Ligand SMILES: [Zn+2]
């Protein structure tokens with residue numbers, strides 16, 4: 239039986255052909271698409287890779303014109319499915335005619351099942367006699383792929399249905415709300431204001447945190463510390479009150495301090511530091527921050543490693559290794575690598591190896607773990623970093639806890655109690671294999687009860703409470719997961735989208751004034767769009783489609799009703815929303831005082847469409863500064879100390895690197911200086 243095997247991507251297709259043919263395959267082109275061909279018991283099998291989704295859903299042509307239809311009409315507009323990659327669709331059709339059976343071997347999850355189902359529909363529409371099977375695997379290794387193709391199953395139409403529901407929800411919410419808000423703010427073309435089911439509540443998390451930081455008023459407090467010395471060893475102790483909120487009180491304590499202090503107690507506690515749980519997608523993306531990778535970069539790299547067979551499937555919620563995972567064999571494999579050899583030996587010497595477990599179990603994929611030994615020279619730097627992180631995490635989950643001694647010593651002087659704390663690791667345990675967390679030790683001198691110690695110095699330190707920290711993009715992923723925003727497969731893309739839409743910049747991401755304008759307006763007049771509740775409910779219901787508890791149509795209908803409620807809020811407050819957006823969006827244009835007249839300098843557009851910095855005092859004042867022609871201008875929170883103007887950053891939608899323009903006045907002055915230099 240001639241087979242047509244469909245993989246999610248070209249690289250995966252090639253690897254599958256390589257494994258199934260034991261290396262005896264030919265590459266050819268069908269149309270412009272790569273196809274890998276091999277014979278098996280006299281049959282001709284062909285493997286083709288897609289480019290993820292090959293079909294896309296959209297509204298019919300008549301809805302394309304933003305002005306022609308009310309955005310609300312999109313809620314119940316019909317939806318079409320059209321080819322996204324026509325070339326691949328054509329190649330699939332050609333191949334379908336020559337095959338008797340097709341095996342869908344796309345990724346095994348919601349999106350993968352839908353990608354496979356769309357491909358299968360194209361194939362069946364060309365050849366209605368063709369039979370189909372589904373191959374599912376969690377790693378592109380010899381064993382996993384061969385086993386999967388020997389034990390093929392059926393397509394899971396509930397799973398693909400859930401994927402279709404997700405697609406429709408995102409299209410309908412995104413299109414109707416984005417159009418409504420953009421039209422209300424008079425932002426057309428490339429300048430549109432994007433609003434979405436998952437992205438807007440996510441952006442609200444960032445903006446709300448920024449508001450909290452801005453509203454934060456530091457409270458002064460004092461700390462009283464001692465520097466003590468015994469046997470030539472210096473150490474610090476702090477007053478047990480910790481933060482002292484009244485200076486008078488701090489002064490009093492400070493005065494009470496004598497020349498010596500007496501040890502009143504020493505306590506030692508043994509604490510165990512439990513090893514981390516196996517990596518699921520969220521934990522992995524969070525940890526990738528410690529090797530300097532943002533979630534998108536981490537995920538893309540993990541996907542490359544997966545496709546090459548080095549690690550298991552990186553999109554998983556599971557944090558429990560299954561019984562069938564051969565840990566001994568994995569350890570043996572990792573132990574072949576000189577960098578991990580000693581770590582592995584240490585683990586193999588343990589009396590028993592009991593892997594840690596997280597609280598999420600699922601049957602589809604195992605936690606992310608290494609599946610094949612990688613050579614450092616075969617990977618680029620980032621790939622190796624990610625591979626090493628995954629290997630070390632795997633080792634850590636098999637290791638014993640770290641043990642540390644916590645020593646607390648209390649001392650008295652002039653009726654005041656001070657304390658000092660020491661930490662000493664007696665056994666590094668898993669930390670030895672997983673060096674990504676700091677292992678900080680503070681070693682105290684040995685002290686006896688009633689011992690008298692010289693006070694070298696006493697300090698009264700004046701401090702301030704700090705505003706809360708911004709979320710790093712890696713931490714934001716965890717936050718989204720907790721609030722039910724997005725899925726393991728989409729969260730990092732949502733954050734990238736917010737960057738591309740110029741809603742956020744830098745890392746940790748800071749919101750632009752445009753983001754603040756959109757979120758503040760929506761929080762005031764259509765709060766539900768900014769809250770995670772609705773989208774979290776829908777996310778849960780999409781899982782219930784998979785379990786067969788709900789039908790796709792029910793979930794889509796419910797989401798449409800939710801949107802209709804939202805549109806009621808929007809329509810009722812239309813004027814106020816327009817006003818609030820206008821005022822808010824202006825803030826992103828104002829840079830600071832004009833050096834000539836003191837009015838506001840603003841980012842403006844000339845009649846011909848080019849950007850420049852102009853003065854609000856025009857026509858009385860014609861002060862202006864040039865701006866770059868290309869790229870998106872981001873007004874940052876930083877202001878120039880010399881000109882009091884906000885500094886600018888330039889970002890691009892394509893893969894081009896962003897750069898800092900800085901203060902437009904300084905930038906212009908530099909440019910003039912360079913120009914004069916060239917003349918000399
Ligand atoms: Zn001016």
Ligand SMILES: [Zn+2]
Nearest residue numbers: 878881901904
């Ligand atoms: Zn300046």
